Amino acid sequence: MKSRSVVVLSIIFSMVFGLVGTVTAKQVELEFFLLKPEVESVMNEIISDFMTEYPDIKVTQTAVADAGTVLLTRIATYDMPDILQTYPAEDKYKHMFDDGLLLDLTEQPFLENVADSMLELATYKGRIFALPMTLSSYGIYYRTDIFEELGIAEPKTYAELIEACKVLRANGYDAFALPNRDVGNIAQRLERLIGVLNPKSYEEFAKIAAGEMKVEDSVTIRTFAEMCLDILRYSTEDHLGLDYESAVADIVNGKAAMMISGTWMLSTMQKSNPDIAVKLIPFPSPLSDKLLVPVNIDTSFSISGDLRDPEPALKFLEYLSRTEVAQKYYEVDGNVNMIKGVVFDKEEHMYMKDLMDQGDMFLTQVNFWPTGLREEMRIPAQQLFIDGDVDAFVQAFGEAINKLYNQ
Amino acid sequence: MHHVLPISAQYSVLYTGMWVTSTIEVEMDSMAAGAKQRQFSFLGKKSKDRSKNITFALFVTPGLILYSIFLVLPVVMGVYYSVTDWNGISRRFNIVGIKNYRSIFRDSRFSNAVLFNLKYTVLLTVCVVVLGIALALLLNKRVKGITGFRAMYFFPAVLSALSVTLIFGQIFYRVLPQIGSKLNIGFLQKSLLSSKTTAPYGVLLVNVWQGVALPTILFLAGLQTIPDELYEAAEIDGANAWARFRHITLPFLVPIISIVLVLTAKSGLMVFEYVHSLTDGGPGGATESISLLIYRHAFVENKFAYSIAEAMVAGLIIAAISAIQISISNRMKVY
Known part of the structure; x- marks a missing residue:
């Protein structure tokens, strides 16, 4: 009797464990690598909902500090995450696709859920290697309450902007909070505002590199330098000591009334003051009266080209492309979401959205400049803010263009 | 190929x-x-x-x-x-x-970075050794509550460099300029990190504030190995305080000074987190160190091979400096 029960028990055990074993063996594990730390919690929620729908797929999110550097290190060591966020308009990710590190998604049916204009922006050599979801835009955040209090109208032209600066300064405000201690911020400002002045700056730079044009004759570069010095007069006095976080604090505390930044800054400001009265408007160009919005493809998802069976990862991307999932993501992210059917209701960014809908936008210059040009100009741009020497800045720009276009 | x-x-x-x-x-x-x-x-x-x-x-x-x-x-x-x-x-x-x-060898950014590192290392080493010995001498006095003071002076060593730089960043931007304006001190009216002239000293100040803690403890340990009889004998012979320091204290501290020199020079030559967090190499490249340049070329500008070559050259420079330093301190050793 005893031996029979042992046999029965062992059969039951082996059946149970065998069953568990089969389930475990069938469950596919995928790693999702996050580049945007501000959406970590909402991505966790989305992943957990996805796993409820697909219990045979387990997705683990990797969210680390300085994610860009970590990702680069992992790629260099052949340790590609299965699913990752990418910026498909940028050179770095295009190179990755060229090298077969990212899966070609062109034929995937879920791309039909994305607006056509967005797909057009994300197309590279006729192929698509990312599910592009959101567009970030860049301009001036201004405190609407301060402008109202002083009776300043929203600036639509460069002259109106400078006029507003003068009134703000006269009333004891810093017109702009300019974090010029932060060289990364300077480089981004340089690249986005040069695009505002000339959305095809890369054509001009190519001419300079080919010797067909002198850098001294570049209206774009010279105007950029002069424009920076113009607004510097009405900005934070110790701008070279101001870092990004302190600049945001100056806006939230009402020390400064404007800051040049992108849509990602809204959630940071709202964390400090959920009721902050701000609005994002395009930076008006001194060279044209037409307002243009610099945009960049922001949140996008790609799949590693190393995956043996990409099916489960494709299911995850299909899930992310659904309207209700994208809507959930949008509520936290706040950028214009290009998945069809997502309702956009952020008043602070509505004006930019309207301009984008009209087509008054351009893809930011970093996507067309050679890799490293923006970074090469960090020191000369900061030097311009120190000594105001426009000619030296123009020369330095010329040297950087020659170096990077001809390398 | x-x-x-x-x-x-x-x-x-x-x-x-x-x-x-x-x-x-x-x-x-x-x-x-x-x-x-x-x-x-x-x-x-x-x-x-x-x-x-x-x-x-x-x-x-x-x-x-x-x-x-x-x-x-x-x-x-x-x-x-x-x-x-x-x-x-x-x-x-x-x-x-x-x-x-x-x-x-044609890149002025690299030669500027090497020059910055050399100047920075000399200043850091001198400040840390001089301040470390001075603090250790003070903390070696038999005063009430001296253990508390010792703990206080060691405290910076247990903080992370990044936290310290973030705190000092705010002190430089928000606190010191207020004091500078009240007392009408020209160079303090703006953040120390805003000017090309003062920024290296701003970084150095933070590095010394934190970097002096450990050497102070080492010097203090060295001081406590010196027998009191030597000082008593010297006093009876009429030696003044400076003579006692010069002929008794200093020779006993030489082995520790040589250790501190090696450690501080190494941290000066490889300084990264202080400049990365405080100035990111600015303003206008005034504080761009070799390590920061290598990091930037590799991870920001995607020039990995170039940054590795820079690391090789920097490695040789550091090796040469270390060789000189080690041979000098070997000669100075008291057995």
Whole structure:
């Protein structure tokens, strides 16, 4: 009797464990690598909902500090995450696709859920290697309450902007909070505002590199330098000591009334003051009266080209492309979401959205400049803010263009 | 000519400098050990020696394997990658010969960074040694509550460098200018980090504030080994305070000074987190150190091969400085 029960028990055990074993063996594990730390919690929620729908797929999110550097290190060591966020308009990710590190998604049916204009922006050599979801835009955040209090109208032209600066300064405000201690911020400002002045700056730079044009004759570069010095007069006095976080604090505390930044800054400001009265408007160009919005493809998802069976990862991307999932993501992210059917209701960014809908936008210059040009100009741009020497800045720009276009 | 990348060369970027330095130290130690070993083998029996040699070899092997994997191999790989045009992402790259090295010697950013590091290291070393000894002398007094003071002065050493830089960033921007304006001190009216002239000193101040804590404790430990009788005898002979310090305290502190010199010089030559967080190399490149430049070229500007070549050159410079320093401090040693 005893031996029979042992046999029965062992059969039951082996059946149970065998069953568990089969389930475990069938469950596919995928790693999702996050580049945007501000959406970590909402991505966790989305992943957990996805796993409820697909219990045979387990997705683990990797969210680390300085994610860009970590990702680069992992790629260099052949340790590609299965699913990752990418910026498909940028050179770095295009190179990755060229090298077969990212899966070609062109034929995937879920791309039909994305607006056509967005797909057009994300197309590279006729192929698509990312599910592009959101567009970030860049301009001036201004405190609407301060402008109202002083009776300043929203600036639509460069002259109106400078006029507003003068009134703000006269009333004891810093017109702009300019974090010029932060060289990364300077480089981004340089690249986005040069695009505002000339959305095809890369054509001009190519001419300079080919010797067909002198850098001294570049209206774009010279105007950029002069424009920076113009607004510097009405900005934070110790701008070279101001870092990004302190600049945001100056806006939230009402020390400064404007800051040049992108849509990602809204959630940071709202964390400090959920009721902050701000609005994002395009930076008006001194060279044209037409307002243009610099945009960049922001949140996008790609799949590693190393995956043996990409099916489960494709299911995850299909899930992310659904309207209700994208809507959930949008509520936290706040950028214009290009998945069809997502309702956009952020008043602070509505004006930019309207301009984008009209087509008054351009893809930011970093996507067309050679890799490293923006970074090469960090020191000369900061030097311009120190000594105001426009000619030296123009020369330095010329040297950087020659170096990077001809390398 | 295309090559397929076997593994990352990131170790090389990070470790080259340290490796070359430690190689010299290890070589010097092994030369000394070798000399002792030879003396020994003349005295001992051959068979005894063999078994001892096997024991020594067994002890050395694990270290040798780890050393080879984590230090020698990455450096060899580093040399290889430094003659390529690898961008850190692509699995295909070309051999470009010494092109990267030639570009480095023409690059003013690199020479400026080397110059910054050298000046910074000299200042850091002098400040840390002088301040460390001065603080240790004060903390060696027999006063009530001295243990509390000692703990207080050691406190900066337990904080993370990044937290310290974030706090000082705010002090420089928000607190010091207020004091500067009230007391009408010109250079303090703006953040120390805003001007090309004062920014290196701002970074140095933070580094010294935190970096002096550990040397102070080492000096304090050194001071406590000096017998009181020597001071008493000197006093009876009529030696004044300076003479007592010069002829008793200082000679006893020489071994510790040489350790502190090596440690501080190394941290000065490889300074990264203080500049990265406080100024990010600015303003206008005034505080761009070699380590920051290597990091930027690799991770921001995607010039991995170039940054590895820079790491190689920096490693050689650091090795040369370390060799000089070690030979000087070996001569100064009191046995």
